[in-house]
Amino acid sequence: xxxxxxxxxxxxxxxxLICGPLGALVTxxxxxxxxxxxxxxxxxGLAIGFLLQVNxxxxxxxxxxxxxxxxxxxxLWRKGSSLDSLLGILSHSSLALGLVCLSxxxxxxxxxxxxxxxxxxxxxxxxxxxxxxxxxxxxxxxxRFWGGLVAIAAHAELAAVEGHPVAMLRLMMMLMIAATVxxxxxxxxxxxxxxxxxxxxxxxxxLARSPEQxxxxxxxxxxxxxxxxxxxxxxxxxxxxxxxxxxATLFYLLSQLRPGFRQGY
Amino acid sequence: xxxxxxxxLSLSGIHVRHGQQVLLNNIDLNIHPREIVTIIGPNGAxxxxxxxxxxxxxxxxxxxxxxxPQLRIGYMPQKLDLNPLMPVSVARFLQMARRxxxxxxxxxxxxxxxxxxxxxxxxxxxxxxxTQRVLLSRALLANPQLLVLDEPAQGVDITGQTELYELIGxxxxxxxxAVLMVSHDLHLVMEKTDTVICLNKHVCCHGHPEQVSNDPAxxxxxxxxxxxxxxxxxxxxDHRHNMHGEVExxxxxx
Numbered sequence: 001x002x003x004x005x006x007x008x009x010x011x012x013x014x015x016x017l018i019c020g021p022l023g024a025l026v027t028x029x030x031x032x033x034x035x036x037x038x039x040x041x042x043x044x045g046l047a048i049g050f051l052l053q054v055n056x057x058x059x060x061x062x063x064x065x066x067x068x069x070x071x072x073x074x075x076l077w078r079k080g081s082s083l084d085s086l087l088g089i090l091s092h093s094s095l096a097l098g099l100v101c102l103s104x105x106x107x108x109x110x111x112x113x114x115x116x117x118x119x120x121x122x123x124x125x126x127x128x129x130x131x132x133x134x135x136x137x138x139x140x141x142x143x144r145f146w147g148g149l150v151a152i153a154a155h156a157e158l159a160a161v162e163g164h165p166v167a168m169l170r171l172m173m174m175l176m177i178a179a180t181v182x183x184x185x186x187x188x189x190x191x192x193x194x195x196x197x198x199x200x201x202x203x204x205x206x207l208a209r210s211p212e213q214x215x216x217x218x219x220x221x222x223x224x225x226x227x228x229x230x231x232x233x234x235x236x237x238x239x240x241x242x243x244x245x246x247x248a249t250l251f252y253l254l255s256q257l258r259p260g261f262r263q264g265y
Numbered sequence: 266x267x268x269x270x271x272x273x274l275s276l277s278g279i280h281v282r283h284g285q286q287v288l289l290n291n292i293d294l295n296i297h298p299r300e301i302v303t304i305i306g307p308n309g310a311x312x313x314x315x316x317x318x319x320x321x322x323x324x325x326x327x328x329x330x331x332x333x334p335q336l337r338i339g340y341m342p343q344k345l346d347l348n349p350l351m352p353v354s355v356a357r358f359l360q361m362a363r364r365x366x367x368x369x370x371x372x373x374x375x376x377x378x379x380x381x382x383x384x385x386x387x388x389x390x391x392x393x394x395x396t397q398r399v400l401l402s403r404a405l406l407a408n409p410q411l412l413v414l415d416e417p418a419q420g421v422d423i424t425g426q427t428e429l430y431e432l433i434g435x436x437x438x439x440x441x442x443a444v445l446m447v448s449h450d451l452h453l454v455m456e457k458t459d460t461v462i463c464l465n466k467h468v469c470c471h472g473h474p475e476q477v478s479n480d481p482a483x484x485x486x487x488x489x490x491x492x493x494x495x496x497x498x499x500x501x502x503d504h505r506h507n508m509h510g511e512v513e514x515x516x517x518x519x
Contacts, residue, residue: 028351151361154347161320161340162363162407205350209387214352 004121008230011123012244014131015187015196016222018138018180021146021215023201023222025173028153028211033084034071034174035194037091038181041067043098043190045182046115050105057130061182067094068178072171095190118189118241121233127186134183138176149173150211188241196222199248203255221251273298273336273411273443274319279328281314288314290467292328296411301437301444303454303474306464312447313343315464316415319445336411339404339442343415345396347388355391355399356384362406374402377439378432393420397429405440412436414446418453430454 026032042060044067049059074086102110114122142149148169151159160166177197184193204217229244272295279292289311296302304312317323318330320340332338347353359371375381378398383391391399397417404412417433418426434457437444448454455474463469 028348030348147361148363151363153351154353154358154361155342155345157317157322158340158342158403159361159363160322161338161413162361164363202350205348205352208352210352210354210357 004123005230005234007123007125007128008120008240009227010128011131011187012120012226012230013223014128014135015180015184016200016226017219018135018142018176019184019196019222020200020204020217020219021142022138022173022176022180023197023199024204024211024215024218025149025153026177026197027201027205032194032198033087033091035177035181035197037071037087037094038064038068038174038178039185039190039193040091040095041098042181042185042193043102043115044094045098046185047098047101047105050102050110057127057182060185061130061134061179064178064182065175068174069171072174075170076167114189115185116189116191117239118185118187118192120187120230120240120244123186131183134179138179141172141176145169145172146212146215153211188244192241192245195245195248199245199252200225203248203252206255207258221248225251271297272331273333274445275329275331276315276319277329277331279315279318279325279330281311281318281323281325287466289318289325292464292468294319294462294468296443296445298410298443299437299441300459301434301457302446302460302462303458304445304447304462304464305449306469310465312464313415316413316445316447320413333410337407337409339407339409339412341397341400341404341412341414341417343419343447345388345400349389353388354384355380355386355388358388358399359403359406362403370406371402374405375399377405377436378402394422394425394429397421398432401429401432401436405436409440409442412442412444412446414444416447416449418448426453430457433457 026035042064045060045063046056048063049056052059071087071090078086099112102112111119148159148164149172151162151164152166152169156166156170180197181193184196188196200218200221201214203221204214208214208217225244225248228247230240232238232243232247233240274294274296276292276294279289279294280287281289292315294302294315304315306312314323318325320338321330321332355375356371359374372381372384375384378401380395380398380402383395383399388396388399397419401414401417404414412433414433418429421429430453433444433446436442437457446454458474460471461474462471
């Protein structure tokens with residue numbers, strides 16, 4: 001029985017590790033909505049996986065990556081204009097399409113709430129391999145390209161003039177978010193994935209003194225929230241995903257009590 | 266055509282449209298080494314668009330952009346919109362520049378614009394004038410042959426503006442670089458500028474500011490800032506505008 005808890009903790013911590021820095025980048029650029037759109041379309045990936053009878057995790061991962069690619073192209077195409085409403089339409093229609101498809105699939109006993117809100121305590125050893133792989137790739141990419149990613153988060157055009165490969169970095173970041181969303185589905189569920197990106201990063205952003213500190217602190221906050229949420233799920237039988245998000249929110253509220261790096265903020 | 270080998274940047278026949286709207290119409294622009302070129306014009310004249318085309322951030326619909334190979338450009342954007350949740354000190358902000366961002370260079374660049382003491386401050390805590398100087402410092406890190414400044418004195422009070430333009434003139438002499446900038450305040454940049462280009466979707470006139478400023482009509486009109494664009498239309502004789510403000514006859518630029 002203790003295995004269940006250990007796997008769940010490892011899965012949650014692995015997720016917190018990538019959500020920290022990625023969430024910081026997402027927060028700084030104010031593109032949380034991309035995360036939502038990708039998360040909602042992950043459900044579509046699930047339906048596709050059932051339909052084609054292939055590995056569900058891979059189906060979700062590939063669908064998310066493909067949708068991130070489409071979003072990137074949309075961004076290039078509609079350069080300068082706001083994508084807000086377009087993303088809203090894409091986000092919710094893909095969620096609806098995923099739900100309708102899943103409901104029509106015969107033979108597939110789909111526990112929808114597990115996908116919408118996560119089912120962390122059902123994580124098994126095999127699930128950890130994919131998560132570990134995604135973590136390794138993302139952390140490696142972040143390590144290698146962190147400077148450029150931070151530069152485009154501060155001012156993309158300035159970074160472009162300075163010779164940073166802005167388009168490539170943007171695409172890479174969106175693919176990393178897509179992969180994170182795909183593996184986060186099991187942990188916190190489609191509806192709460194963005195919370196794992198935004199809340200720890202917002203907590204850290206106020207307390208940290210540099211972008212790097214911010215990323216590390218967000219990892220720590222996320223990790224602590226995972227352990228606390230898991231504890232709550234274990235002892236009080238609360239749903240794990242929402243408990244984790246609530247713990248992250250608690251940290252965020254507590255952080256508001258401390259004076260931040262900057263005056264008066 | 267880069268007929269003059271001495272040019273570091275040359276734009277010819279630039280057209281930019283946005284949908285049905287013409288943003289830039291047949292623009293020629295040449296910059297020589299160490300030359301300070303100032304683009305002035307009313308709001309919506311396409312000044313920033315022209316800078317973006319010159320920098321390669323935006324493609325022209327037609328026309329030619331030629332930069333001297335390996336031209337080092339330092340760019341100072343019009344404004345910086347940092348997210349309040351992004352903790353960045355001034356020094357860390359300068360580190361984002363790709364080339365030569367070692368600690369010594371950063372201190373030196375900050376010292377050149379007189380804001381060395383701000384290095385450890387969070388970017389969001391410094392004043393508008395200080396932010397402009399920090400942005401200018403970051404542009405200097407490229408060891409530029411051309412500085413491109415988009416309204417460098419924006420959000421700076423009038424004393425600060427004069428100082429900033431003086432600083433830009435001084436930096437040109439120290440670094441031996443050319444400067445291409447957009448400004449609203451010609452009377453402030455006058456004495457530092459070699460060439461003025463008055464833009465209103467097309468080039469209304471261009472030339473040495475002295476030549477322009479000796480015109481009594483110009484002097485009279487230039488006191489009134491709102492008449493800035495009119496002032497420059499007025500003494501320009503190579504084309505006329507019809508009642509709708511469109512150019513009636515084609516004009517040639519040297």
